[in-house]
Amino acid sequence: MRDVAIVGAGMTKFGKFLDKGMKELTAEAVNNALSSAGIDKQKLDVAVVGNATAGLITGQEMIRGQVVLRDMGIGGIPIINTENACASSSTAFHVAWMYVASGMYDAALVVGMEKLYHEDKTRSFKAIGSAVDVEWVQNMQAQAKAAQEKAAAKTGETPAPDAGAGEKRSMFMDFYAAFARSHMQKYGTTKEQFARVAVKNHYHGSLNPNAQYREEYSLEDILTSPPVAEPLTRLMCSPIGDGAAATILVSADKAKQFTTKPVFVRASVLGSGFDRKPGEPGPTERVSQKAYEMAGVGPEDLNVVECHDASAPAELVIYEELGLCAEGEGGQFIDSRAPYVDGPIPVNPSGGLISKGHPIGATGVAQIYEIFTQLRGEAGDRQVKNPKVGLTENGGGMVKGDPAALSVHIFSL
Amino acid sequence: MRDVAIVGAGMTKFGKFLDKGMKELTAEAVNNALSSAGIDKQKLDVAVVGNATAGLITGQEMIRGQVVLRDMGIGGIPIINTENACASSSTAFHVAWMYVASGMYDAALVVGMEKLYHEDKTRSFKAIGSAVDVEWVQNMQAQAKAAQEKAAAKTGETPAPDAGAGEKRSMFMDFYAAFARSHMQKYGTTKEQFARVAVKNHYHGSLNPNAQYREEYSLEDILTSPPVAEPLTRLMCSPIGDGAAATILVSADKAKQFTTKPVFVRASVLGSGFDRKPGEPGPTERVSQKAYEMAGVGPEDLNVVECHDASAPAELVIYEELGLCAEGEGGQFIDSRAPYVDGPIPVNPSGGLISKGHPIGATGVAQIYEIFTQLRGEAGDRQVKNPKVGLTENGGGMVKGDPAALSVHIFSL
Numbered sequence: 001m002r003d004v005a006i007v008g009a010g011m012t013k014f015g016k017f018l019d020k021g022m023k024e025l026t027a028e029a030v031n032n033a034l035s036s037a038g039i040d041k042q043k044l045d046v047a048v049v050g051n052a053t054a055g056l057i058t059g060q061e062m063i064r065g066q067v068v069l070r071d072m073g074i075g076g077i078p079i080i081n082t083e084n085a086c087a088s089s090s091t092a093f094h095v096a097w098m099y100v101a102s103g104m105y106d107a108a109l110v111v112g113m114e115k116l117y118h119e120d121k122t123r124s125f126k127a128i129g130s131a132v133d134v135e136w137v138q139n140m141q142a143q144a145k146a147a148q149e150k151a152a153a154k155t156g157e158t159p160a161p162d163a164g165a166g167e168k169r170s171m172f173m174d175f176y177a178a179f180a181r182s183h184m185q186k187y188g189t190t191k192e193q194f195a196r197v198a199v200k201n202h203y204h205g206s207l208n209p210n211a212q213y214r215e216e217y218s219l220e221d222i223l224t225s226p227p228v229a230e231p232l233t234r235l236m237c238s239p240i241g242d243g244a245a246a247t248i249l250v251s252a253d254k255a256k257q258f259t260t261k262p263v264f265v266r267a268s269v270l271g272s273g274f275d276r277k278p279g280e281p282g283p284t285e286r287v288s289q290k291a292y293e294m295a296g297v298g299p300e301d302l303n304v305v306e307c308h309d310a311s312a313p314a315e316l317v318i319y320e321e322l323g324l325c326a327e328g329e330g331g332q333f334i335d336s337r338a339p340y341v342d343g344p345i346p347v348n349p350s351g352g353l354i355s356k357g358h359p360i361g362a363t364g365v366a367q368i369y370e371i372f373t374q375l376r377g378e379a380g381d382r383q384v385k386n387p388k389v390g391l392t393e394n395g396g397g398m399v400k401g402d403p404a405a406l407s408v409h410i411f412s413l
Numbered sequence: 414m415r416d417v418a419i420v421g422a423g424m425t426k427f428g429k430f431l432d433k434g435m436k437e438l439t440a441e442a443v444n445n446a447l448s449s450a451g452i453d454k455q456k457l458d459v460a461v462v463g464n465a466t467a468g469l470i471t472g473q474e475m476i477r478g479q480v481v482l483r484d485m486g487i488g489g490i491p492i493i494n495t496e497n498a499c500a501s502s503s504t505a506f507h508v509a510w511m512y513v514a515s516g517m518y519d520a521a522l523v524v525g526m527e528k529l530y531h532e533d534k535t536r537s538f539k540a541i542g543s544a545v546d547v548e549w550v551q552n553m554q555a556q557a558k559a560a561q562e563k564a565a566a567k568t569g570e571t572p573a574p575d576a577g578a579g580e581k582r583s584m585f586m587d588f589y590a591a592f593a594r595s596h597m598q599k600y601g602t603t604k605e606q607f608a609r610v611a612v613k614n615h616y617h618g619s620l621n622p623n624a625q626y627r628e629e630y631s632l633e634d635i636l637t638s639p640p641v642a643e644p645l646t647r648l649m650c651s652p653i654g655d656g657a658a659a660t661i662l663v664s665a666d667k668a669k670q671f672t673t674k675p676v677f678v679r680a681s682v683l684g685s686g687f688d689r690k691p692g693e694p695g696p697t698e699r700v701s702q703k704a705y706e707m708a709g710v711g712p713e714d715l716n717v718v719e720c721h722d723a724s725a726p727a728e729l730v731i732y733e734e735l736g737l738c739a740e741g742e743g744g745q746f747i748d749s750r751a752p753y754v755d756g757p758i759p760v761n762p763s764g765g766l767i768s769k770g771h772p773i774g775a776t777g778v779a780q781i782y783e784i785f786t787q788l789r790g791e792a793g794d795r796q797v798k799n800p801k802v803g804l805t806e807n808g809g810g811m812v813k814g815d816p817a818a819l820s821v822h823i824f825s826l
Contacts, residue, residue, distance in 0.1 A: 001515055021548070052475050055468040061543035062465050062498040063810035063817040066685060070546065070812045075687030076696070079818065080504055083494040085475040091493055095508055102414055102515030130474035133483065135434070272479060274488030283489070397476035399483045404476040405492065 001101040003252030005262035006411070008037025009372040011245035011365075014212040014357030016117045020242065022054060026068040026113045029244035029362075033109070037248040037258050044248075045105035046078045048096040050089030050112045051361035052396075053127035057118050068113065078105075084405035085131035086310065087396030088112065090270075090364025093247065094407060097268045100249050107254075112365035113244035124240055128360070129171060131397040131404070137171070173237055173311060175398065177229035180313035184231070187328035189316065191231040195222040196334045197312035198236045198354055204341055205351025207382035212241050212357030236312035238353035245365035247372065261376045266295035266389075267410040273402030284321035288393065288408045292323075295389075295410040299323035302345060303387035304374045306367035308395040309352040318393060319347070346384045349374060360396075364407065367392040371411050388413055414514040416665035418675035419824070421450025422785040424658035424778075427625040427770030429530045433655065435467060439481040439526045442657035442775075446522070450661040450671050457661075458518035459491045461509040463502030463525045464774035465809075466540035470531050481526065491518075497818035498544035499723065500809030501525065503683075503777025506660065507820060510681045513662050520667075525778035526657035537653055541773070542584060544810040544817070550584070586650055586724060588811065590642035593726035597644070600741035602729065604644040608635040609747045610725035611649045611767055617754055618764025620795035625654050625770030649725035651766035658778035660785065674789045679708035679802075680823040686815030696819050697734035701806065704821040705736075708802075712736035715758060716800035717787045719780035721808040722765040731806060732760070759797045762787060773809075777820065780805040784824050801826055 010032020012025050034041055049065025060067060065079045084091040089112025096108035116124045129137075183189045199219055205211035217225075217235055225235040248258075255262035269291040273283035281289070292298055299322055307322070309315035316330035324345055325333040333339065339347035350356045350370040353363060371390035373379045389412045397404030423445020425438050447454055462478025473480060478492045497504040502525025509521035529537045542550075596602045612632055618624035630638075630648055638648040661671075668675035682704040686696035694702070705711055712735055720735070722728035729743035737758055738746040746752065752760035763769045763783040766776060784803035786792045802825045810817030 001517070023548075055543065056472075056474055058547065059469075059539070059543055060547045061469055061540065062496050062501070063544060063546075063812065064496075066810065066812045066817040067546045067548075070687075075685055075812070075815065077685060078683035079497075079685050080508065080683070081496040083475050083477075083496060084492075088475070094491075095493065095511075098508075098511050098515055098517060102511055102517075104414070104511060104515075126472070127474065130468065130472055131476060133476075133480045134471065134473045135436075135480075270491035270493070272488055272490060272492050274483075397479065399476065399479045399488070402488065404479040 002103060004097050004100045004249055004265045005252045005255035006247050006265065006372050007250050007255050007258040007262050008033045008039060008248040009246065009369040010036055011210055011369045012243045013210045014241045014243035014359055017242045018117055018119065022058065022113055022115050023068050023071050025115065025242060025244040026111055027072045029246040030072060030109065030111060033246035033248050039107065039248055039258055041074050043107055044074065044077060044109045045107050046096065046099050047074060047109040047111065048080045048082060048092040050082045050092035050364060051114060052083060052085055052088045053114060053116060053360065056127035056130060057115060057123050065111065085397030086308065086360045087364055087394045087405040087407050088361040090392065090394040090407040090409065091405060093365060093368060093409065094268045094270050096249050097265055100251050106251050108249045109246065110249065110365055111244065111246045112362040114359035114361035115242045116240040116359055117242050133399050136400060173228050173232055176311040176313055177232045180231050183313065183317060187331065189331040191223065192219065193331035193334055194231060194236060194312045194316060195219055197309065197315045198222045200334065200340055201309060201348050201352040201354040202235065204349050204382055205355025208351050208356055211351040211355050212239060213355045232311055236354070238310045238358035241357035241359045243357060243359040243362045243366070245362050245369045247365055247368055263372045263375050263411050263413065265409065266412050267291035267408065269294060270405065270407045272405055276402065282321060283403050283406050284318065284393065287406045288322050291408040291410050297389055297410060301389050302391050304349060304371060304384045304390040305345065305347045306350060306370050307347060307393040309348055309354050310358065312354065315347065315352065322393060341382055341384055349379065349382045349384055364394040367394055368409060375411060375413050415516060417510050417513045417662055417678045418665045418668035419660050419678065419785050420663050420668055420671040420675050421446045421452060421661040422659065422782040423449055424623055424782045425656045426623045427654045427656035427772055430655045431530055431532065435471065435526055435528050436481050436484050438528065438655060438657040439524055440485045442659040443485060443522065443524060446659035446661050452520065452661055452671055454487050456520055457487065457490060457522045458520050459509065459512050460487060460522040460524065461493045461495060461505040463495045463505035463777060464527060465496060465498055465501045466527060466529065466773065469540035469543060470528060470536050478524065498810030499721065499773045500777055500807045500818040500820050501774040503805065503807040503820040503822065504818060506778060506781060506822065507681050507683050509662050510678055513664055519664050521662045522659065523662065523778055524657065524659045525775040527772035527774035528655045529653040529772055530655050546812050549813060586641050586645055589724040589726055590645045593644050596726065596730060600744065602744040604636065605632060606744035606747055607644060607649060607725040607729060608632050610722065610728045611635045613747065613753055614722060614761050614765040614767040615648065617762050617795055618768025621764050621769055624764040624768050625652060626768045645724055649767070651723045651771035654770035654772045656770060656772040656775045656779070658775050658782045660778055660781055676785045676788050676824050676826065678822065679825050680704035680821065682707060683818065683820045685818055689815065695734060696816050697731065697806065700819045701735050701821045704823050708823040710802055710823060714802050715804050717762060717784060717797045717803040718758065718760045719763060719783050720760060720806040722761055722767050723771065725767065728760065728765065735806060754795055754797060762792065762795045762797055777807040780807055781822060788824060788826050
């Protein structure tokens with residue numbers, strides 16, 4: 001397989017844009033990517049588009065990529081729509097990378113896009129809730145309700161009214177909370193340490209003009225923000241949002257035609273979780289290990305990382321899974337400020353999902369946009385000092401407790 | 414890129430299976446493919462899954478492949494979900510082919526699956542209606558209604574009540590009907606010629622145990638079946654249905670480990686339509702031309718074809734687009750019985766979408782299943798005599814009058 005380079009990347013600001021549709025958001029991100037690469041859209045050989053919820057939110061299923069690209073004059077080429085929940089567009093990137101790496105095509109467009117805000121908010125939550133085995137979760141919920149009613153009948157108490165948590169917030173936060181509690185118990189990690197991850201990411205987001213939230217918060221602010229599920233508070237969780245991101249890939253030998261600063265793809269690995277046995281490496285360890293081998297680097301070589309901080313505890317554990325610190329030492333790692341933008345290994349200088357925002361189908365490519373921008377030294381106030389090697393880690397969905405999709409990409413100048 | 418072989422394929426019967434979910438259908442097709450290949454599921458390196466409507470029909474969006482494969486013990490590997498309307502699973506096949514052809518992985522599973530039947534039939538029609546630019550179609554319909562009301566107000570007449578065609582049948586049949594009328598006008602093609610395509614495909618379907626409809630029909634039967642949109646009658650149109658199909662791909666050098674009869678992938682090409690100018694080749698001509706070049710064969714070398722006969726006129730025109738006959742001569746081609754199972758170039762020996770059925774996300778892989786089975790001489794009553802080279806053509810969706818996705822694959826022994 002041949003080497004592949006990113007020669008352009010673009011994104012929209014992430015946020016709540018009730019007046020902008022998928023077409024407008026995509027056009028903005030793609031036009032930014034095209035001008036960043038200095039490439040004419042007629043030169044694109046193929047496009048791969050990641051999106052997760054348009055079918056359920058807008059009714060546009062099946063050919064979302066064709067629909068959003070058509071109005072901006074892109075068509076007649078192969079267009080593939082990929083879905084992998086929150087990893088939909090890193091999956092799209094992976095497929096596009098394979099198109100170029102295999103020699104099938106020379107120039108590929110990758111798009112990630114999502115509109116989660118809708119006047120009818122229940123649609124957003126219902127859509128996000130489809131990133132699990134829907135049938136299995138419904139069965140579990142029905143069983144739990146039946147058990148509760150049975151218990152209540154025995155004691156003569158009225159069962160608690162159904163809070164409808166699944167309708168009003170993502171059930172993922174319940175998973176993350178349980179996961180966080182288990183890390184606290186096993187390794188002595190504290191709620192304050194999780195909160196410090198959020199303090200860092202909100203600080204980084206305050207430096208990023210594309211971030212959905214640009215306010216700085218103190219440790220106290222994070223800890224006292226509304227509780228979601230112990231130990232999570234609202235400011236430790238990624239919000240819903242709208243946005244799009246795009247990149248242009250070409251074969252490495254053509255990269256210099258477009259830019260003096262190509263960013264090379266050193267590894268592109270996709271995976272999923274499945275029935276992890278005690279003592280076995282977890283899916284993120286497995287996938288990142290494979291990516292390190294493919295790139296011929298190790299965690300010690302990384303200068304900048306964007307990871308899937310859907311919640312603050314997730315990022316803390318990812319430090320360990322990526323090998324940025326030892327197992328169980330995620331808490332000390334954030335205490336040491338190592339992952340700050342001016343630290344030895346900055347993580348989520350963009351603000352991450354927590355502060356930059358998380359329009360799910362856009363997130364994977366937006367992470368890659370950030371690494372591209374950082375490696376080229378174009379990240380402004382949030383610029384990491386002279387990074388040479390960067391990594392993105394993006395996760396999506398859950399099947400019976402295991403991650404449904406995981407991707408790790410490694411890039412270098 | 415290296416050569417790739419199909420070493421196993423399986424499918425379910427197509428039909429109306431209200432008692433079977435996506436998991437059951439997929440498990441049946443995948444287990445058939447695994448035993449056909451004699452490969453253990455643990456040896457699979459990657460899976461690519463095509464589906465078009467599960468999100469809108471069952472609420473299972475985002476990670477459909479992971480969900481259906483998990484229960485049968487397949488996970489921990491990269492799993493990609495592709496969507497491209499009726500070409501969703503030929504797109505999945507194309508991505509899986511690229512995984513193996515590029516050298517990234519050695520053994521790939523491809524699945525196409527769909528459940529279109531639901532107790533609430535409006536869901537099925539709404540889902541199928543998402544294979545267009547939904548926003549654009551809604552705007553067009555609103556404009557047409559406004560114009561109708563304005564005209565009615567002038568004449569004092571009551572506007573015709575909205576028949577709700579889009580809700581009760583696929584709007585694609587209106588497109589196909591208009592297209593058929595234009596072919597009749599331009600080339601003198603007759604309604605009887607379109608009907609003869611349906612006679613042939615229903616005859617072929619009668620020979621196929623997996624077909625949804627197994628009845629033979631006379632020309633008279635087809636012509637007098639309920640009208641859909643002139644010149645289409647119901648028996649000239651593909652039905653909705655449930656079903657799944659799967660194939661196993663391995664690198665050509667490993668093929669003999671699994672079977673003495675591998676079927677090699679000679680070309681895998683995906684494309685889309687875009688603003689065709691008069692005199693320019695259409696998208697199917699373009700994509701098939703590219704596939705012929707890739708395979709180093711021409712239409713004269715083909716021994717068996719499976720094509721996207723969503724309606725009988727579509728198949729008649731595809732004869733011309735694939736170069737099986739000259740432009741405008743599709744009518745004479747079917748009159749000559751050339752595309753019959755015992756003719757010089759059998760088309761849709763499986764019964765095609767019209768008779769075998771069209772569970773949309775399953776169709777692309779089911780076409781490939783048929784070619785695999787035919788080339789291996791395992792097609793029973795519908796066996797084509799000693800075929801060496803076969804082609805599949807699969808189309809999906811429509812954006813402003815152009816096909817959103819098209820794929821052509823060529824296979825040989």
